[in-house]
Amino acid sequence: MKMIERVILIAAFIFVSGLLIFAVPNNAKESAKLKLEEPVNYFPSKANFASEETPLQIDDVKERLDRELIVNINLHASTILAIKRANRVFPVIEPILKQNGVPDDFKYLAVIESGLVNAVSPVGARGVWQFMPETAKERGMEVNDIIDERYHLEKATQAACSYFLSAKAKFGSWTLAAASYNGGMGGVNKQMDIQRETNYYDLLLTEETSRYVFRILALKEIMKNPSKFGFDIKKEALYTLIPTREVEVDSTITDLTTFAKEQGINYKILKIHNPWLRDRKLENLTNKKYTIEIPLSGY
Structure with missing residues (x-):
């Protein structure tokens, strides 16, 4: 096949493909647009706080x-x-x-x-x-x-x-x-x-x-x-509350990593369940009572 014939065929293919792309019916485009923007009849008849x-x-x-x-x-x-x-x-x-x-x-x-x-x-x-x-x-x-x-x-x-x-x-x-x-x-x-x-x-x-x-x-x-608003999330996809047991402490914990290991968990899990602990230790000079959450076995 001559070079000029190849060029004509390629040009024709591109032209036809373009027509197909832009030939999507307007109502289909509008339908897709609606799904992205808002569900139908979303506004409540009444509301209260x-x-x-x-x-x-x-x-x-x-x-x-x-x-x-x-x-x-x-x-x-x-x-x-x-x-x-x-x-x-x-x-x-x-x-x-x-x-x-x-x-x-x-x-x-x-x-x-x-x-x-x-x-x-x-x-x-x-x-x-x-x-x-x-x-x-x-x-x-x-x-x-x-x-x-x-x-x-x-x-x-x-x-x-x-x-x-x-x-x-x-x-x-x-x-x-x-x-x-x-x-x-x-x-x-x-x-x-x-x-x-x-x-x-x-x-x-x-x-x-x-x-x-x-x-x-x-x-x-x-x-x-x-x-109603298009958020169909299955129950099993929801995040769950992990059951825990409580450990009360009223003295300094010098190393929270060691403490976590003694409780059967690691430092990461300890901090996830007790984000209020902001250091690698719990300094407690006044013997204040704190309650630390430890996830139950099988976490």
Whole structure:
């Protein structure tokens, strides 16, 4: 075959292939686009935080919730991880909220704060509840180079409950209490005085605080009804809470690696279950009692 004939054949092949690629029906393209963006009929007819109604009849309120729903529906990786982690973390958080008389919806505040992991923020907030060092100490947590109870889920949840109860007593509203966790009690109260408003949904706040409760509402909607929003995660794919036994110590542990080996585990597993231990030792000069979690055999 002559060279020019080969060139013509190749050119014809490329041209036909191009036509096939671009010949996908528009409705198929739109269908694929819809699946990537949002499920049909995703917006709720009503919503509430801690049984306090969200006024969806107000245009900007409806739009702000819509924004957070769309954002989190399409943040596939982080939303899937939050759903998986909740199966492990919520069973720890829920009873502590209940014991303190704090509404169950506040567990979704932890989701938007940290994604239910011991996150570290650029400004120094740490743990699932993202406490700053001084605030943690004010709420009864030990924070130093050896021990950092912001990483202790039970104690940090108890401290968060203390905050929520104080904020509820101040504002008379769980919604404002949640907003103040982001904007500060002083910051929210200042804007309430300036604007002469007493309802979160009627206040103009900073961008982050204005979005804060709506992010909670969105994650609540999605995590309570994941399949409705396209997140079909099988039960066996969820992360599970590992059963543990408790070991109480009231003296210094000079080497946590040796201690872990004596308990039948290794240093890595010890730190996974006790992230509040921040050093390779546990210095305890005051004989304070600490409880260390050790996973049961078969981990």
